[in-house]
Amino acid sequence: MPPQIKLILSLLLLLSILAVTLVLFLDSLPIQLAFFGALTLALLFLKGFKRWLQGFRLMLPFLISLSLVYLMFGVLKIKTQEADPGSISYWLQFGLGRILLFANSVLTFQLFFSLISFDELLSLPLKIGLMKYVILGKILFSNAFNSYQDIGFHQSLIPSQQQSKQRFSQRFKARLAAVLALLFTLSRESRIKGAQIDNRIAACHGGKSGGTGQWYLNLGYVVLVTVATMIIPIPIPGGGFFNFGDVMIVFIGLHAGRRAGALAGGIGSAIADLLLFPLFAPITLLVKGLEGWLSGLGHKSSGLGRFLFPLSGCALMVGGYFLGEWALPQLGKAVAVADLGVNIVQGLVGFVGGRALFEAAKYLDI
Amino acid sequence: MIIEAGIHQIWPGFDLQIASELHFTSGLTHLQGPNGVGKSSFLTQLLLPRLVKNPAYYCLYFEQQMQLQITAVKAYAALMKPRVQVEGEADAVDFLLQDLLRSYEAEPRPSLVLMDESLHAERIKAFLDENIPDYSLVFSSHGELFPSARSIVFKPLSSSRSLVDAPAN
Secondary structure: OOHHHHHHHHHHHHHHHHHHHHHHOOOOHHHHHHHHHHHHHHHHHHHHHHHHHHHHHHHHHHHHHHHHHHHHHHHOOOEOOOOOEOOHHHHHHHHHHHHHHHHHHHHHHHHHHHHOOHHHHHOOOOOHHHHHHHHHHHHHHHHHHHHHHHHHHHHHOOHHHHOOOOOHHHHHHHHHHHHHHHHHHHHHHHHHHHHHHHHHHHHHHOOOOOOOOHHHHHHHHHHHHHHHHHHOOEEOOOOOEEOOHHHHHHHHHHHHOHHHHHHHHHHHHHHHHHHHOHHHHHHHHHHHHHHHHHHHOOOOOOOOHHHHHHHHHHHHHHHHHHHHHHHOOOOHHHHHHHHHHHHHHHHHHHHHHHHHHHHHHHHOOO | OEEOOEEEEEEOOEEEEEOOOEEOOOEEEEEEOOOOOOHHHHHHHHHHHHHOOOOOOEEEEEOOOOHHHHHHHHHHHHHHOOOOOOOOHHHHHHHHHHHHHHHHHHOOOOEEEEEEOOOOHHHHHHHHHHHOOOEEEEEEOOOOOOOOOEEEEEEEEEOOEEEEEOOOO
16 A cells, blocks of 8 residues: 555544544543454554553553542542542542543554554655655664663663662762763764755755754754653653653753754654653643743853743643643543642753753763 | 573574683683674673673773763763763773772772773773772783783684683683
8 A cells, every 4th residue: 555545544543533532432431441442452463462562561550540540539539520529439430431541542543653654654755855854853763762772781881870879869860861971972963964864965956955954953852852751751640751851851942942942842742742642742742842942041041041941941831731631621630630749840850950961061062 | 700601692693602611700801703703792792781780790891982882971970070071982981990999999899891892901901900909801802912811712613603712721
């Protein structure tokens, strides 16, 4: 089947399932159960048991923690949507529907990505101006995952990392050091490969070579945010997951400015959400984009601005998720309330870590 | 640290036949053999996985092409020791050796140092001799760097297998 037809059909399938499970039959437990079964069977058939199990394992801690939150809501008699005091059975039934809905959104995207491969995207008849993003994106993604593993290996062989007693701050800094090394590696790779692609395009399609290079630097930042978000996906109660994405967003805003911060924060984080927990992707696109933009206001500031703008970016992220999750019927106030504390921690870690990376990066030629 | 005798798969389609049990507890060990015979793979695929996160040893590894290792060390130094400048290979080697010394002083343990065709071999050994009383150095090189080292010889048996033997010195 030609790749463009396959892509259109896969997109239609994706949108149809999302429309049925997330909009039309949002509160129907039988429909959610039926789709959960059908999607699981389809993925078992397409990916095989081993790979299906890998995907399910990633989701499982999240689903368990979400169940616990709904149980807690029942125990605390948190008010229902109709403002009645909710019982344990109400919240468990409501929670089961939401858990299935959440699982269905993840499985639907897993199905889509198992139908369409990156190589098929490369064979689409895209204009060269768009295709260059796909080509470089693929190179940077695979490079990022491989490099991060190797960097982690080398840093684990630094003797002070082998000492038996490590303080939390030391472990956190060590993790930041791995992210910083990845940042350095990927920035260099995006510059080298991006310039090569530009030169090739100039030679084969005419036009000038040696542009500003901003497109490939921005793409490198997007990939960095996606990878930093996906590398340490720790599921947390209620929704979302703790990660190093915000650290990277704050850093990119401070280092490269508003535009780069907004693009990398919004698109990079949304891609990670689509690949892991897609229900959050629309909120993420907006909220993290704004977080990057606000952090970027500190780029040309000096002194206090470099603290206040990233801090307000992180605060906006916390508030944005709270309001966004509350407003979305697929998530609701339960998830918003449960997520608040974790997002505050995530925001603080993002601010502290992003600032630390920004200071440390001065010693590297990034 | 012991590597058992027998056939050890390194990559799909390539394995090392270890003739007799190999011990790396102390002293100098020289991995000898022509290019492509599996010396680097022996270090990275057999020795290192047994040493990483082994609380009995400090493990230090100097890879052949240090490019990514320099980046990893440079970033680590920028966060942990921002006043220490790490520019190139020599700086990275110095940082790692000083870090080993600090760690050893804080928490003494035997140290196992692996070098793969390192350009800084003499300097590394001199530092270890002077500062770390309890170390073992395993290195690969084409020439005879340190005459007192015992040899482990790599010989190609076929395109998919090499023999690793430790003749009595």
